[in-house]
Amino acid sequence: MTLDQSDVVRRVHADPNFHELVRRRSRFAWLLTALMVTVYFGFILTIAYFKSVTALSVAGGVTTVGIVLGLGVIIAAFTLTGIYVARANTTFDELTRKIVEGLAK
Amino acid sequence: MRSPHVAITVLTTAIVAVSTTSAFADSIQVAGKSTLNYAAIAMFLLFVVATLGITKWAAGRTKSTSDFYAAGGGITGFQNGLAIAGDYMSAASFLGISGLVFANGFDGLIYSVGWLVGWPIVLFLIAERLRNLGKFTFADVAAFRLQPTPIRILSAVGTLVVVAFYLIAQMVGAGKLIQTLFGLEYLYAVIVVGILMIVYVAFGGMVATTWVQIIKACLLLGGASVMALLVLANFNFSPEAMFKRATEIHPDGLAIMQPGSLVKDPISTISLGLALMFGTAGLPHILMRFFTVADAKAARKSVFYATGFIGYFYILTFIIGFGAITLLLQDPDYFKLGAVPAPGGSYAPSDMIGSGNMSAVHLSNALGGSLFLGFISAVAFATILAVVAGLTLAGATAVSHDIYASIIARGRANEFQEIRISKIAACAIGVLAIFLGYIFENQNVAFMVGLAFAIAASCNFPVLAMSIFWQGTTTRGATIGGFLGLLSATTLVVLSPSVWEKTLGHPPGSALFPYDNPALFSMSLAFFAIWIFSITDRSPTADAERAAFDAQYVRSETGIGAAGASSH
Numbered sequence: 177m178t179l180d181q182s183d184v185v186r187r188v189h190a191d192p193n194f195h196e197l198v199r200r201r202s203r204f205a206w207l208l209t210a211l212m213v214t215v216y217f218g219f220i221l222t223i224a225y226f227k228s229v230t231a232l233s234v235a236g237g238v239t240t241v242g243i244v245l246g247l248g249v250i251i252a253a254f255t256l257t258g259i260y261v262a263r264a265n266t267t268f269d270e271l272t273r274k275i276v277e278g279l280a281k
Numbered sequence: 282m283r284s285p286h287v288a289i290t291v292l293t294t295a296i297v298a299v300s301t302t303s304a305f306a307d308s309i310q311v312a313g314k315s316t317l318n319y320a321a322i323a324m325f326l327l328f329v330v331a332t333l334g335i336t337k338w339a340a341g342r343t344k345s346t347s348d349f350y351a352a353g354g355g356i357t358g359f360q361n362g363l364a365i366a367g368d369y370m371s372a373a374s375f376l377g378i379s380g381l382v383f384a385n386g387f388d389g390l391i392y393s394v395g396w397l398v399g400w401p402i403v404l405f406l407i408a409e410r411l412r413n414l415g416k417f418t419f420a421d422v423a424a425f426r427l428q429p430t431p432i433r434i435l436s437a438v439g440t441l442v443v444v445a446f447y448l449i450a451q452m453v454g455a456g457k458l459i460q461t462l463f464g465l466e467y468l469y470a471v472i473v474v475g476i477l478m479i480v481y482v483a484f485g486g487m488v489a490t491t492w493v494q495i496i497k498a499c500l501l502l503g504g505a506s507v508m509a510l511l512v513l514a515n516f517n518f519s520p521e522a523m524f525k526r527a528t529e530i531h532p533d534g535l536a537i538m539q540p541g542s543l544v545k546d547p548i549s550t551i552s553l554g555l556a557l558m559f560g561t562a563g564l565p566h567i568l569m570r571f572f573t574v575a576d577a578k579a580a581r582k583s584v585f586y587a588t589g590f591i592g593y594f595y596i597l598t599f600i601i602g603f604g605a606i607t608l609l610l611q612d613p614d615y616f617k618l619g620a621v622p623a624p625g626g627s628y629a630p631s632d633m634i635g636s637g638n639m640s641a642v643h644l645s646n647a648l649g650g651s652l653f654l655g656f657i658s659a660v661a662f663a664t665i666l667a668v669v670a671g672l673t674l675a676g677a678t679a680v681s682h683d684i685y686a687s688i689i690a691r692g693r694a695n696e697f698q699e700i701r702i703s704k705i706a707a708c709a710i711g712v713l714a715i716f717l718g719y720i721f722e723n724q725n726v727a728f729m730v731g732l733a734f735a736i737a738a739s740c741n742f743p744v745l746a747m748s749i750f751w752q753g754t755t756t757r758g759a760t761i762g763g764f765l766g767l768l769s770a771t772t773l774v775v776l777s778p779s780v781w782e783k784t785l786g787h788p789p790g791s792a793l794f795p796y797d798n799p800a801l802f803s804m805s806l807a808f809f810a811i812w813i814f815s816i817t818d819r820s821p822t823a824d825a826e827r828a829a830f831d832a833q834y835v836r837s838e839t840g841i842g843a844a845g846a847s848s849h
Contacts, residue, residue: 181832181842188835198838205405212405213558216398220554223391223540224547231539237521238528240538246390249398250592256401261585264409269578272839279841 184279191278197271204263208256219249320655321462328500328663329477332493339485339492346696349486349703350417350678351572354844356491358579362586364491365570367498368671369396369561369587370594372664373454373730375501376638378595382602383609383640384630386527386537389602393595395554399561400591404584407562409577410749410837416844419568419741420683423748425836426829428756428822432744433683435763439740440565440679442767443733444672444710445717447566450729451672452718455665461635462642462658471718474665479711481670482677483704487573490670497660497667502590504660505597508641511648512604520600527606530627537606549796553731556800560734563741566675577840598641605640608647609633615643673710680706725784731798732774739766739803747811749837752830755823758815766807773799 188194222245223230230242343349356364374396382389415421420436452471459470481489516522524538531537561567571580609615610627620632630637645657681703686694694702744763747754774780776794781787815823836842 184841185832185835188839188841189831194835194839198834201838209402209405212398212401216394216558217551217554219394220391220550221547224550227540238524238535238538239521240387242387242539243390243524246387246394247596249394250595253397253401254588254592257404257585257588260401260404261581264581265578275839276841 187279188275191275193271193274193278197268197275200271201264201268205260208260212253212256215249215252219245318463318651318655318658320652321658322655324655324659325463325662328496328659332481332489332496332663332666335492335496336481336485336489339488343486343488343700346417346682346699348488349700350569350674350682352487352491354573354575356573358574358582359586360491360495361570361574361579361583362590363498364494364573365567365583365587366590366594367494367501367664367667368567368570369591370498370501370664371451371668372458372661373450375505375594375598375664376458376641376661379598379602379605379641379644380636380638382599383605383633384637385541385543386531386533386603386606387539388541388543390599391540391543393598395557396561397588397592397595399558400584400588402558403562403567404581404588407568407745407749408571408580408584409840411568411745412571412574412577412580413837413840413843414749414833415572417569417572417682418678419565419745420679420687423744423759424687425748425833426826427748427754427759428826430688431756431760433687435744435760436741437679437683439563439736439744439763439767440683441676442771443563443565443737443741444676444679446729446733446736447564448669448672448676448710448714449717449721450726450733451665451669452714453721453724453726455662455669456718456722458661458665461639462661467722468719471715474669475711475715475718477666478670478673478714479708481666482673482707482711486700486703487569487674490667490674491570491573493670494667497663498590500660501664502594502597504645504657505594505601507653508604508645508648508657509597509600512600512608512644515604515608523600523603523607527603530610530625531606532623532627532629548801549798552796552798552801555804556731556734556738556798558738559742559804560736560738560800563737563745564733565679565737565741566671568741568745569675569678572844576843601641601644604648605644606630609640609643612647615647669714673707673714676710677703677706728774728777728779728784728797732771735770735774735798735800735803736767738800739770739807740764743804743807743811747808747815751812751815752827752834753815754811755815755818755820755826757818757820757823758811758813761814762807762809762811765810766803769806770799770803773803 223242230240230245232241233239234241234244347353378389378393381392411419411422414425418436420433423436424432452474455474456467456471459465460467465473481493513520513523516526528535528537571583574580574583610630611622615634616628616632617634620628622628633639633643642654642657642661646654681699685702686692686699740763743766744759748759773794776792777797777799778792778795779797781792782789
């Protein structure tokens with residue numbers, strides 16, 4: 177590693193924006209990860225342990241709770257990625273931009 | 282090798298020649314009709330000619346290693362989202378999942394959901410950091426602060442093993458499918474697929490592989506959308522009406538709306554779930570796609586689009602599967618001669634011509650006649666070609682970038698030599714794939730994709746995740762943990778009921794490992810081993826590796842110093 181790079185590392189570590197970025201993003205990302213894992217394993221464990229619940233009818237027809245839950249997991253996966261991207265495109269990218277600008281000074 | 286134009290012309294001529302010979306002219310039996318499906322052959326040839334044209338164009342633009350491995354970083358987030366979705370939407374998932382829905386109803390949805398949920402995890406934890414830290418392969422990431430030689434050997438082995446199992450499954454499926462759809466003999470079908478994938482990869486590199494994938498993804502999404510719309514149109518766009526009709530004529534009745542036998546016990550279910558969820562984040566041909574975009578922001582967008590496309594596609598396959606139940610199950614044209622329908626007039630799904638996996642193809646005929654059947658058949662073929670090309674490129678890159686350039690030449694190889702090795706490796710992998718496809722023709726290869734995911738989740742993913750997130754990771758820990766994950770996943774799959782009893786023919790009950798998917802155990806073992814062999818590592822190099830985490834952390838979180846969009 178050249179001296180130049182270690183200087184960059186030292187200066188970024190000294191930037192409070194860096195610690196804010198890392199803290200907020202990792203908290204958010206792990207929260208969404210936990211949510212996705214819970215939703216998915218919730219779905220398959222419901223199937224494994226509460227089979228009768230998934231067989232119940234929705235609105236009196238043949239469409240079951242299981243079908244709605246399954247489609248719900250697909251929609252949840254897409255929605256969570258959308259939420260992350262929206263947050264990252266604004267808050268996290270803004271903080272990153274500030275860190276890079278701080279280096280240029 | 283030096284003359285792509287000649288090779289491509291020769292190949293095109295050869296394919297046209299083959300297509301007009303008697304082998305191809307065998308009547309297509311798909312819909313139980315004896316008319317030669319010229320539409321399918323014409324559309325497939327059109328796809329081949331167009332993609333070879335793209336390959337020629339890409340060959341002219343591929344000069345540096347960055348062009349060859351990463352399309353010069355010039356792919357946009359949206360394009361990469363389509364390409365990633367294309368890599369993931371294989372013919373196996375299109376035909377396999379719709380076939381599973383056709384046979385069992387609801388259970389097909391459990392599979393689709395499992396294949397999808399890995400993507401948000403890739404986005405939240407891996408995608409941006411991978412793009413910031415790596416250049417061409419995921420080994421670049423782990424080798425950022427760990428010793429390159431052992432890490433790259435491990436990653437290359439992990440890549441090649443995953444690629445090999447995935448490739449065998451695809452080749453055997455491809456041979457059988459093309460045999461059914463086009464009447465081409467199995468061996469010729471495997472050879473045509475093998476040669477085309479070598480040409481795409483060796484001449485066009487990542488540029489051609491990506492565009493072939495994008496075109497195929499559009500064709501597949503378009504074709505599947507039309508099918509789903511036509512199915513729903515039969516029921517005035519009421520899914521409830523479609524489900525109702527399906528429960529009336531399916532032999533299993535209302536049971537198709539509920540979970541069936543797919544979920545056996547919680548351990549199997551969780552283990553399979555882990556393999557699907559975290560295996561996605563360890564598939565080398567997918568991870569490689571993140572280096573084709575300019576920066577972390579584009580990598581992030583890629584996953585968002587890919588998740589949308591893949592989720593949408595799985596909803597389509599669900600509708601297509603139910604469409605096949607409602608529209609085909611009482612039509613004798615689609616079932617084997619001699620199959621006897623039940624008193625209500627419905628056939629057993631397993632009596633379908635070419636098995637239930639052909640339900641989507643048969644459905645296209647029922648919905649749009651031979652022209653649409655031709656289109657869907659050509660799309661299925663295109664899908665196989667694009668997926669095997671992506672796998673071949675990932676394997677070739679592991680050989681040339683991780684083993685040759687970094688270990689054998691120790692960074693002294695020039696770009697020309699490195700690309701040449703990659704092209705030779707692509708040819709070797711292609712020839713090997715043809716050979717393995719041939720010898721595995723009559724083997725049950727269904728477990729191989731599951732095994733590929735289990736190994737990806739137990740070797741590649743733990744090494745990648747631990748080197749990115751945990752400062753304490755050392756070379757010793759990552760190497761031992763990764764190899765233990767690889768070995769335990771492979772061993773447990775061999776000892777599982779589906780391989781030990783069903784594939785190797787040992788008596789029922791003799792399998793030493795009771796579960797079909799090992800990920801719960803092998804992935805946990807890998808993480809634990811990385812941890813224990815890292816914290817007990819007191820060598821000076823280990824201290825240096827822990828100290829280098831700060832620099833890695835800054836780059837992985839901010840992208841400062843990341844490899845640029847193109848070769849400088």
